[in-house]
Amino acid sequence: MSTQPLRPYTGIRIIDLTRELGSYAxxxxxxxxxxxxxxxxxxxxxxxxxxxxxxxxxxxxxGGVPYAFLNANKKSLTLDLASSAGKTVLADLITHAQIxxxxxxxxxxxxxxxxxxxxxxRIVTSVSYFGLTGPYSHFVGTDLIAQSLGGIAWLxxxxxxxxxxxxxxxSVFVSSLYAAAATxxxxxxxxxxxxxxxxxxxxxxxxxxxxxNAIQVYDLEKRISSRGGEGVRDAxxxxxxxxxxxxxxxxxxxxxxxxNGIIQWMTEEGFDGVARLHEPDWADRATRCKAAxxxxxxxxxxxxxxDKTKQEMRDNALKRKLVMAPVSKxxxxxxxxxxxxxxxxxxxxxxxxxxxxxxPGAPYRLSEPLWQIERGPPESGRDSExxxxxxxxxxKTAGGQS
Amino acid sequence: xxxxxxKGIRFADLTWAGAGPFSTKLFSDFxxxxxxxxxxxxxDPVRAGGPFKxxxxxxxxSGYFASRNTGKKSLAMNLKSRKSRDILYxxxxxxxxxxxxxxxxxxxxxxxxxxxxxxxxxxxxYLSMPMYGEDGPLANLLGVGMTISAVxxxxxxxxxxxxxxxxxxxxxxxxxxxxxxxxxxxxxALRHRRATGRGLKIDLSQVESTINCMGLPFLEYAMTGRxxxxxxxxxxxxxxxxxxxxxxxxxxxxxxxxxxSQWQALCQVAGLTExxxxxxxxxxxxxxxxxxxxxxxxxxxxxxxxxxxxxxxLQAAGVPAGMVMNSRHLMEEDEQLRHRGYWQTLxxxxxxxxxxxxxxxxxxxxxxxxxxPPLLGEHSxxxxxxxxxxxxxxxxxxxxxxxxx
Numbered sequence: 001m002s003t004q005p006l007r008p009y010t011g012i013r014i015i016d017l018t019r020e021l022g023s024y025a026x027x028x029x030x031x032x033x034x035x036x037x038x039x040x041x042x043x044x045x046x047x048x049x050x051x052x053x054x055x056x057x058x059x060x061x062x063g064g065v066p067y068a069f070l071n072a073n074k075k076s077l078t079l080d081l082a083s084s085a086g087k088t089v090l091a092d093l094i095t096h097a098q099i100x101x102x103x104x105x106x107x108x109x110x111x112x113x114x115x116x117x118x119x120x121x122r123i124v125t126s127v128s129y130f131g132l133t134g135p136y137s138h139f140v141g142t143d144l145i146a147q148s149l150g151g152i153a154w155l156x157x158x159x160x161x162x163x164x165x166x167x168x169x170x171s172v173f174v175s176s177l178y179a180a181a182a183t184x185x186x187x188x189x190x191x192x193x194x195x196x197x198x199x200x201x202x203x204x205x206x207x208x209x210x211x212x213n214a215i216q217v218y219d220l221e222k223r224i225s226s227r228g229g230e231g232v233r234d235a236x237x238x239x240x241x242x243x244x245x246x247x248x249x250x251x252x253x254x255x256x257x258x259x260n261g262i263i264q265w266m267t268e269e270g271f272d273g274v275a276r277l278h279e280p281d282w283a284d285r286a287t288r289c290k291a292a293x294x295x296x297x298x299x300x301x302x303x304x305x306x307d308k309t310k311q312e313m314r315d316n317a318l319k320r321k322l323v324m325a326p327v328s329k330x331x332x333x334x335x336x337x338x339x340x341x342x343x344x345x346x347x348x349x350x351x352x353x354x355x356x357x358x359x360p361g362a363p364y365r366l367s368e369p370l371w372q373i374e375r376g377p378p379e380s381g382r383d384s385e386x387x388x389x390x391x392x393x394x395x396k397t398a399g400g401q402s
Numbered sequence: 403x404x405x406x407x408x409k410g411i412r413f414a415d416l417t418w419a420g421a422g423p424f425s426t427k428l429f430s431d432f433x434x435x436x437x438x439x440x441x442x443x444x445x446d447p448v449r450a451g452g453p454f455k456x457x458x459x460x461x462x463x464s465g466y467f468a469s470r471n472t473g474k475k476s477l478a479m480n481l482k483s484r485k486s487r488d489i490l491y492x493x494x495x496x497x498x499x500x501x502x503x504x505x506x507x508x509x510x511x512x513x514x515x516x517x518x519x520x521x522x523x524x525x526x527x528y529l530s531m532p533m534y535g536e537d538g539p540l541a542n543l544l545g546v547g548m549t550i551s552a553v554x555x556x557x558x559x560x561x562x563x564x565x566x567x568x569x570x571x572x573x574x575x576x577x578x579x580x581x582x583x584x585x586x587x588x589x590x591a592l593r594h595r596r597a598t599g600r601g602l603k604i605d606l607s608q609v610e611s612t613i614n615c616m617g618l619p620f621l622e623y624a625m626t627g628r629x630x631x632x633x634x635x636x637x638x639x640x641x642x643x644x645x646x647x648x649x650x651x652x653x654x655x656x657x658x659x660x661x662x663s664q665w666q667a668l669c670q671v672a673g674l675t676e677x678x679x680x681x682x683x684x685x686x687x688x689x690x691x692x693x694x695x696x697x698x699x700x701x702x703x704x705x706x707x708x709x710x711x712x713x714x715x716l717q718a719a720g721v722p723a724g725m726v727m728n729s730r731h732l733m734e735e736d737e738q739l740r741h742r743g744y745w746q747t748l749x750x751x752x753x754x755x756x757x758x759x760x761x762x763x764x765x766x767x768x769x770x771x772x773x774x775p776p777l778l779g780e781h782s783x784x785x786x787x788x789x790x791x792x793x794x795x796x797x798x799x800x801x802x803x804x805x806x807x
Contacts (some may be wrong), residue, residue: 008593024617028648052626068621104615130738131764133742133764134737135739141724142660142722143720144635144637144658148645148656149738151732155571156560157568162646163635165560165635165645167559167632168617168618170574173579173614173617177583178763180582182765185432188589198766200764201766202762205739205763208744208759209577209578209759211729212572213453213465214728215759216450216465217453220465220756221453221454224730225728227571237548239568272752284527318540323542323546323549325553327553328555330555330558330559333555333613337540338538339609339610344610350625351624354766359617363607363611365604365606366591366602368594370594377744
């Protein structure tokens with residue numbers, strides 16, 4: 001008897017042919033117990049070289065930073081994918097898998113047609129920038145291109161400046177999250193009915209699906225939502241400089257506790273700017289959305305908080321029920337008292353490192369210990385022998401049964 | 403197609419506003435029965451917020467609400483009344499999932515805390531998704547999507563070079579990171595229950611979820627000890643990589659050169675002979691050093707063409723390029739989305755016909771078709787009669803008493 005707890009995806013084998021857009025999707029399954037096998041060419045798949053690399057580490061063997069984050073908990077098997085022998089092994093692996101996640105594009109080592117030609121039923125999920133069909137399906141994509149053609153860049157930034165990309169390669173995460181959720185649902189049906197499914201996930205569509213209410217604003221009211229929210233966003237919704245950094249505040253009239261709390265706080269401190277905020281133009285929602293009001297509030301509020309630290313601001317947000325929070329740097333996160341209290345960050349052993357590295361912890365807490373980072377990202381070919389031995393054993397079993 | 407993959411699964415869904423309903427919508431789109439438990443006296447804020455059909459306000463006229471609640475059933479009750487609670491308990495007894503995205507303690511105050519729900523339905527799957535998690539020193543910090551961006555590093559990292567943080571122009575974490583991490587977790591919990599007979603509690607801290615979507619820059623910091631400054635639309639590794647002004651007054655095209663051959667192709671298309679021949683610019687390192695010179699030269703070219711033309715010319719030469727789409731471009735001009743049947747038209751008793759985005763994938767080559775969102779309380783009577791066996795007279799009495807709203 002195994003002493004391993006049964007985890008949600010224990011016994012599910014996923015062949016991972018992703019490079020960037022789909023890699024977080026398979027990581028989500030691996031974190032819950034799926035056996036996720038990266039099948040790579042002999043020299044290692046190109047996503048290992050995605051920058052930045054880490055000084056002193058051979059990125060061909062170990063991979064760079066994006067590789068490390070997106071491939072924890074996975075296995076790596078290397079094959080000569082150009083040879084017919086290699087293709088046969090890949091087909092055998094796919095035969096014994098419930099899920100294949102595939103990323104199209106020039107750098108793909110194998111074709112989707114070859115994967116779909118493998119006999120048997122399973123879930124095949126393709127993740128690509130524009131989808132497998134249509135006039136843009138052969139366009140070359142990157143995160144910036146997906147953020148632009150998907151519409152999120154238009155909504156970000158300031159009115160008199162160019163549209164702005166979001167940090168952190170967000171199209172990777174948005175695409176992968178939709179891909180993972182849809183794959184999980186398709187798997188549920190496959191297990192119930194035996195019917196395989198093909199999912200064709202488009203990053204452009206995934207971004208366009210995540211634009212808050214911009215689509216409906218245009219469809220129903222024929223207004224085009226634009227960056228900076230000019231005419232829409234209240235003058236009090238922005239990041240403001242304080243003594244040791246920035247804080248984000250939202251105190252529109254639709255959040256009266258937040259607006260009244262700010263007025264109260266200024267009054268208690270005898271701040272001379274508060275008189276201006278009692279004037280009638282601040283009681284009018286439309287007027288408050290104008291650029292001039294935004295500039296005025298920024299000057300006034302930054303004067304009020306110039307001597308206050310982020311921590312003081314956060315304490316006051318809690319005490320006064322303000323919608324306000326520090327604008328944290330990445331360097332602040334491991335000291336965030338809430339994240340410390342909840343023991344959020346996970347220490348992960350990394351190949352090539354003599355110390356552990358802090359990884360973001362579970363994106364959701366389950367009441368049983370089913371989510372785990374058990375292993376760091378695999379070195380190229382680390383699991384080849386073990387995976388092939390397992391495959392031979394399952395073929396033998398299957399052969400004996402037939 | 404109307405996939406019925408999740409037929410037979412029932413949610414007592416108390417989520418409201420943006421992030422929670424967007425998560426449970428995926429389940430109704432795949433055939434689960436999502437009973438949206440709401441209140442007429444304290445309406446879902448996105449019912450009360452716009453946009454509204456023709457700009458005319460009304461609790462059944464919000465496009466934002468419509469887009470988050472396709473295919474759900476609405477049960478409207480005064481949640482503070484004892485009888486409502488009993489009805490809800492009866493519904494929970496027949497449900498697989500209870501979901502909410504209130505702040506910490508709110509469900510307990512309604513008599514719907516995990517322990518109480520588990521007592522009446524031992525194998526329940528219970529989703530909570532407060533901003534910072536259920537317990538801890540900052541658990542009661544009030545949050546909206548932008549405060550989540552603020553405390554996760556997303557806002558700090560997003561902004562123009564040499565200027566302060568701006569962050570996304572939307573409550574971005576509400577619209578993908580948190581709803582779809584939640585959906586993935588709920589599917590995992592359903593599998594876990596199928597295998598073990600045990601339910602699960604899911605405590606999704608929207609901050610913890612979103613930090614995973616900042617995993618790439620966070621891990622760079624954790625592995626190297628260095629945090630990058632804001633770079634606007636530039637890349638630390640590639641150049642040119644930016645959003646360029648095109649011919650119109652607010653007309654933009656992104657260009658993201660990632661290889662040396664793409665650089666040569668860009669120069670050829672844009673007629674940048676001098677730059678193409680400059681050996682200092684052959685490789686990315688040299689281009690990064692002269693990024694401003696390159697961007698100026700590219701802008702001189704993009705300014706003479708429409709954004710779509712820039713995109714088509716460059717893509718034809720294999721250079722990553724994409725016009726920056728606004729909502730009108732997406733809905734009226736984007737050939738790709740149109741070709742793939744991305745926009746669905748649904749009829750609605752109060753809104754009439756309006757457009758919906760499809761789930762962002764094709765399933766076996768087809769679109770997942772959506773069903774219209776519910777009117778407030780539209781299914782209250784049917785649910786009570788069909789699910790709980792109430793008589794029409796009992797339903798009528800509950801309406802008169804103000805239990806049903």
